[in-house]
């Protein structure tokens with residue numbers, strides 16, 4: 001193909017300079033970001049169906065922010081803040097923030113006291129080798145190690161070394177004799193990965209950013225809203241359960257709340273790392289919150305997408321439009337519950353998703369908080 005010659009027009013250069021300048025000015029301040037809260041949210045264990053500890057932490061945090069707080073039959077925490085100020089028949093805006101992280105249930109305890117597991121949520125078993133875990137029982141938690149059955153490197157055959165075992169081949173050892181294990185752990189107890197959260201330069205890393213990021217946003221965006229002043233909408237933050245196994249808590253909560261607008265708050269893919277072509281990046285770290293248009297569970301309301309985009313530009317909040325080929329989020333449940341609602345997703349790009357090294361950029365988190373607060377403050 002012949003090389004194309006372009007004629008240099010001064011206008012175009014000026015235009016691209018302006019665009020670059022405009023883009024660079026959009027930034028979200030990470031100053032005063034409440035990372036202590038994010039750390040505590042990321043380190044409290046809670047798998048699908050066992051979110052009670054996460055819920056208790058949130059209840060302790062939200063005092064004074066909402067006019068009513070109730071737990072529904074699925075264990076979702078429904079928090080309502082009435083309109084503050086102008087107008088009758090306030091619009092009901094629902095933020096859906098799931099509390100559950102991917103984890104396991106104990107499915108069997110064998111004669112040697114090893115624990116066998118059943119997954120709750122989607123794991124890539126390539127990430128499960130030699131993991132530290134926390135086995136959560138009624139009376140106390142036990143540290144444990146998770147490994148697949150099989151021979152160690154010294155005595156294993158070459159083909160054994162390249163095989164990726166199925167999840168059901170992994171077991172957990174908590175270091176106690178069989179009779180002690182059977183006294184303390186029951187089938188149906190749950191376990192999570194045992195990894196501390198870490199601030200790392202501009203980044204934050206944890207095993208449960210999906211979706212404790214949204215639990216953080218459900219609290220911090222409303223705190224920011226109270227700083228912005230009055231709002232004419234009614235705000236309902238639903239800290240939902242069982243999202244990782246099919247948006248279950250969001251479905252029942254949305255049916256009860258019947259919002260006018262649903263905002264699905266979640267992490268999304270940030271595939272701006274080696275080995276992935278740029279057309280599959282979904283989001284790029286540091287370029288703002290994800291304005292979530294489509295995934296395999298929903299297609300956002302396009303007018304709402306445009307409205308959030310205009311608001312981001314108006315307030316200089318960095319954003320990036322996103323489409324996710326596979327995967328879903330609670331916004332779909334709000335959109336498709338009862339008689340339906342307008343819905344859009346607000347997301348934070350996360351590298352290495354569904355692993356113990358999930359990573360976000362702090363400025364993207366701040367941008368998501370800021371756009372949520374602005375949206376709630378200005379929606380009519």
Ligand SMILES: [Zn+2]
Nearest residue numbers: 210211266267
């Ligand atoms: Zn999630």
